[in-house]
Structures are given as structure tokens and as C-alpha cells.
Amino acid sequence: MSESSRSLPDQPSLRFLKLEARRRLAAGEFRALYEAQLAIAREYGFSSWTALKQVIVGDAINAQGGSVWLKEKGFDIVDLASAECIDMMRKFKLAHPELWDECIGDG
Numbered sequence: 001m002s003e004s005s006r007s008l009p010d011q012p013s014l015r016f017l018k019l020e021a022r023r024r025l026a027a028g029e030f031r032a033l034y035e036a037q038l039a040i041a042r043e044y045g046f047s048s049w050t051a052l053k054q055v056i057v058g059d060a061i062n063a064q065g066g067s068v069w070l071k072e073k074g075f076d077i078v079d080l081a082s083a084e085c086i087d088m089m090r091k092f093k094l095a096h097p098e099l100w101d102e103c104i105g106d107g
Contacts, residue, residue, distance in 0.1 A: 006043045014053060014074035054078060 021036040030036040037049040046052040054076045055067075067077050093100045 006045075008044055012073070012075075017052070050076075 017040055018037075021033060021040055024030060024036045024039075025033050030039065034049070041047070041049045041052040044052060053074070055070050055078070067079070071077050
């Protein structure tokens with residue numbers, strides 16, 4: 001990602017971003033939908049609309065809920081299945097179950 005002028009919210013909504021692109025197109029800010037989508041992606045620091053829609057996940061084994069939620073919202077999930085990340089998260093989950101349940105866990 002490059003430097004951005006806007007930050008995505010904690011729970012980003014692809015639907016909202018699509019509506020924003022259509023609203024800006026209808027307002028005459030852009031001549032084509034792809035131009036509005038590209039502008040929005042770049043405002044958030046992404047090189048393209050496709051890159052904005054893609055979320056890289058290093059560990060979808062220990063924390064499945066986030067990936068499922070993002071996929072339901074229309075984001076493309078790339079699961080790296082990083083052995084290092086999976087092991088690190090497993091160790092954290094065992095060492096700090098109270099933090100895991102509060103901040104990361106699926107429940």
C-alpha cells in the first residue's frame with residue numbers, strides 16, 4: 001500500500017465503498033465507474049480497486065471469524081497459511097486466552 005489520505009474503518013464495508021463510487025459518479029465527479037473506484041482505492045492507499053478488495057491473511061486457522069466476516073462483506077481473502085504466523089498466533093492464544101477472547105477470538 002502507498003501513503004493514503006483516508007483510513008479504512010475498523011469494520012470496512014465494500015458495499016459502502018461501492019455506493020460511494022456510484023454516488024461520486026452520479027455527482028459528475030467522474031466519467032466512468034472504474035475511475036471513481038480507482039480514485040477511492042488510491043485515497044485509501046491502494047494501487048487499484050482490486051487491491052483494495054483483497055485482504056491478505058497470514059493465519060486463517062486460529063482466527064477464522066475475521067476472514068469469514070470479510071468474505072461475507074465481499075472482500076477477496078488471500079490466505080498465506082504462514083506456518084510462522086499460525087505458530088505465533090497459537091502460542092499467543094495459549095499464553096493469553098483472556099486477551100485472545102477479548103480482542104481476537106471468534107466468540
